Amino acid sequence: MQKNLNNLYLKSFIRCKRKAWLDYQGNKSQRIWSPHQSIEIIKRYKTFYKLSDGDLYSGEKACKRGKNGVIGLKARSKVINNINTEMQPQLLKKVGGHSKWGEYKYIPVVYKLGHRTTKEHLFDLAFCSMLLEPFQEAKIEKGLVISNFSNRINIEKIDLNPRLRKKVTNTFLNLNDYLKRSIPDITEDRKKCTICSWQKFCDTEAKDNGYLTDIDGIGSKTALFLQKNGISNIKKLAATKKIDLGEKLFQFKEQRFEKAAKIIKQSKAYLSGIPIRILGNKDLSYLLINKDSGFFIFDIESNPDDKHDFLYGFLKVNNLFENIEDDFYDPILNLKNNTKTSNQEIIQKLFSQKYWPVLHYGETEKIAILNLARQSDLDVKEIEILNSRFIDLHLIIRRSWILPIRNYSLKTVANWMGFEWEQKNISGSKALYWWIQYKSSLNDIFLKKIIKYNRDDCLATLQIAKWLIKKHEKTN
Ligand code: SF4
Numbered sequence: 198m199q200k201n202l203n204n205l206y207l208k209s210f211i212r213c214k215r216k217a218w219l220d221y222q223g224n225k226s227q228r229i230w231s232p233h234q235s236i237e238i239i240k241r242y243k244t245f246y247k248l249s250d251g252d253l254y255s256g257e258k259a260c261k262r263g264k265n266g267v268i269g270l271k272a273r274s275k276v277i278n279n280i281n282t283e284m285q286p287q288l289l290k291k292v293g294g295h296s297k298w299g300e301y302k303y304i305p306v307v308y309k310l311g312h313r314t315t316k317e318h319l320f321d322l323a324f325c326s327m328l329l330e331p332f333q334e335a336k337i338e339k340g341l342v343i344s345n346f347s348n349r350i351n352i353e354k355i356d357l358n359p360r361l362r363k364k365v366t367n368t369f370l371n372l373n374d375y376l377k378r379s380i381p382d383i384t385e386d387r388k389k390c391t392i393c394s395w396q397k398f399c400d401t402e403a404k405d406n407g408y409l410t411d412i413d414g415i416g417s418k419t420a421l422f423l424q425k426n427g428i429s430n431i432k433k434l435a436a437t438k439k440i441d442l443g444e445k446l447f448q449f450k451e452q453r454f455e456k457a458a459k460i461i462k463q464s465k466a467y468l469s470g471i472p473i474r475i476l477g478n479k480d481l482s483y484l485l486i487n488k489d490s491g492f493f494i495f496d497i498e499s500n501p502d503d504k505h506d507f508l509y510g511f512l513k514v515n516n517l518f519e520n521i522e523d524d525f526y527d528p529i530l531n532l533k534n535n536t537k538t539s540n541q542e543i544i545q546k547l548f549s550q551k552y553w554p555v556l557h558y559g560e561t562e563k564i565a566i567l568n569l570a571r572q573s574d575l576d577v578k579e580i581e582i583l584n585s586r587f588i589d590l591h592l593i594i595r596r597s598w599i600l601p602i603r604n605y606s607l608k609t610v611a612n613w614m615g616f617e618w619e620q621k622n623i624s625g626s627k628a629l630y631w632w633i634q635y636k637s638s639l640n641d642i643f644l645k646k647i648i649k650y651n652r653d654d655c656l657a658t659l660q661i662a663k664w665l666i667k668k669h670e671k672t673n
Pocket of ligand 1: 384393
């Protein structure tokens with residue numbers, strides 16, 4: 198039996214044509230659970246509950262009873278070109294007016310997780326209003342986009358004008374057409390894939406076909422440009438001469454030969470599985486000079502929407518190569534965003550060994566600690582010294598090695614070096630999901646999972662430092 202087309206497929210279609218096709222007729226067992234999606238569902242429900250003043254109920258019965266907020270309503274229609282269609286509005290909010298249920302009507306509401314209002318939000322609102330109008334027998338002029346940051350609800354009113362509705366109809370007809378064809382190609386903009394539940398499925402295909410966007414440094418525009426110039430896959434790119442490619446990459450101006458060399462080498466490493474050393478790099482020197490000292494290894498867990506760093510994880514080692522004991526790791530929790538207490542503890546910790554370097558992966562950790570130091574009683578000189586102790590291994594690895602991997606995230610790099618996280622299929626978004634679960638349940642089990650994850654992130658960072666030093670000693 199043919200499924201009804203709905204606003205969820207329409208939203209997927211705007212994001213990626215292939216995603217809409219897979220959502221509609223792909224093999225569901227190939228999908229992976231997305232923590233990002235789960236976070237959105239939890240946050241959305243809490244925000245809708247607040248927006249409806251707790252008067253939030255489900256289904257058409259709730260509409261009849263005039264509840265402030267209605268979720269879970271599904272209604273079928275054929276209003277768009279006689280196609281079997283269904284609306285599944287995220288939320289209906291009661292407003293003044295006249296509908297088949299009485300002296301009130303409903304308008305559609307969507308939740309946004311980030312700060313940007315996108316075409317997906319607008320089209321979702323317009324689509325639902327087009328089906329809701331005949332269903333409730335009342336016109337709808339406006340829809341709402343709702344967000345919630347630091348416990349403050351923000352409401353944006355959207356004008357659901359005929360122009361927007363026309364665009365929605367055209368896109369919807371396009372969707373209907375696409376779903377009848379064979380599976381669309383993988384999107385050129387692979388950034389979209391990072392939060393997609395079909396990522397694993399598409400990654401396998403991209404790898405098998407040597408997609409250019411699998412090469413670090415090649416985004417959708419560069420991939421398209423290379424294809425236009427006859428370089429259609431990674432194999433062809435690896436076989437290209439730096440001088441020939443550099444001449445063509447005029448958009449990168451004076452860096453064009455450097456860019457050409459980098460992506461060619463990256464593709465060679467990717468195909469061979471053998472890392473390539475970048476010669477003459479000085480970034481490693483600070484790590485090498487200090488290799489016999491003790492180190493702090495530091496990693497933060499945060500909830501960016503609430504600007505809340507809730508866990509500062511420290512691993513303290515007297516020597517990078519010593520065996521790690523349980524008490525080497527110290528998680529400093531900041532559960533209530535009461536920075537004063539945790540700030541003191543962190544500063545004390547860092548200054549318990551005044552000259553030890555602090556290893557971290559990515560710039561977030563250094564920025565957070567320096568901000569925290571500025572809020573404490575430290576003077577300018579002390580902050581300067583602290584600043585000089587940080588060693589960003591992400592920067593070092595990128596500047597000293599080309600690795601046979603798709604990206605240089607902590608997970609990908611450390612995994613490639615043989616490190617395994619104790620908890621499977623783990624990610625920063627999953628840790629954030631556990632944090633949200635902990636906040637609403639206060640169940641320590643979630644906190645324990647986050648701490649275990651953070652400890653492994655510290656150990657993974659340590660593994661990268663050890664790899665860099667060992668490689669240096671072998672090749673010198
Ligand atoms: S993983 Fe990427 S290409 Fe595949 S469906 Fe999702 S967004 Fe589209």
